Amino acid sequence: MARIVVVGSINMDLVTQAPRFPRPGETILGERFLTVPGGKGANQAVAASRLGAEVALVGATGADAFGQQLRQGLAAEGIDLTHTVQLDGCASGTASITVAGGENQIIVIPAANARVTPTQVEQAQAMVARADAVLVQMEIPLETVEATLRLGQRLGVAVILNPAPAQRLPAEWVKLARYVTPNQHELAILLGADPAEDFHALMQRAPCPVVLTRGGEGAWYREQGEPLHQHGFKVDVVDSTGAGDTFNAALAVFLHEGLPQAVRKACAAAALSVTKLGAQGGMPTLREVEALLARQAR
Secondary structure: OOEEEEEOOOEEEEEEEOOOOOOOOOOOOOOEEEEEEEOHHHHHHHHHHHOOOEEEEEEEEEOOHHHHHHHHHHHHOOOEOOOEEEEOOOOOEEEEEEEEOOEEEEEEEOHHHHHOOHHHHHHOHHHHHOOOEEEEOOOOOHHHHHHHHHHHHHHOOEEEEOOOOOOOOOHHHHOOOOEEOOEHHHHHHHHOOOOOOOHHHHHHHOOOOEEEEOHHHOEEEEOOOOOEEEOOOOOOOOOOOOHHHHHHHHHHHHHHHOHHHHHHHHHHHHHHHOOOOOOOOOOOOHHHHHHHHHHHHO
């Protein structure tokens, strides 16, 4: 069983389904509203747990109703919350998500996530030292992202940096990651480059190995030499929210099998995740991923 530590955000997603996205200043009638657990950190933790990993989460919630629901849901998924703090006088993070035509638009309010600290990461050192891989994203303070990368480097534990939401980071930080997992837009911003530049060239300029996601096209990955391609899996798309988080979680869980196999399984898991509504609602189990791969092999 893989042991994964996730350092990241925990949100309540406020999801609206609509026939299309409204234009600026326009009001339209939606089709459905629901609240579902989310946040890139929590999403990746849940996805990794469903894929059979032993998972611990370093994060924060508010001491509010959303916070209680979020913690209960994570605990029910078997996730270790020893280093997930509950903050008095602070709201839990939220994300307002509109879903239309299989695509989504998202506005995130960090709230408690903005108070995930480097000290929390250091306090989780013993847990990180036992991990097979660490996942970190950028919905938490950048100083905490840096602390995670440096701790992984110091302990010799692979850290997978998912640079989303996209921001430019010092090359010195990026070098500390075992892998960085952007889409093309995120990679360009991370490197301070033109998003229109050929993604193969961007991957070769990155200061660490890159696994680049391209939605339904699959993923490209490079440790050295030319980038290699893993095709996507054809599915009926219902909601793409959480597909990237599922991909990252699967990559971490299966990394011990070697990068090509981990990327293949990550693409399969991400494909399954978009066939249901909600970030965590669509995240597949290990058995479901293995069944998809078996069907593809026939």
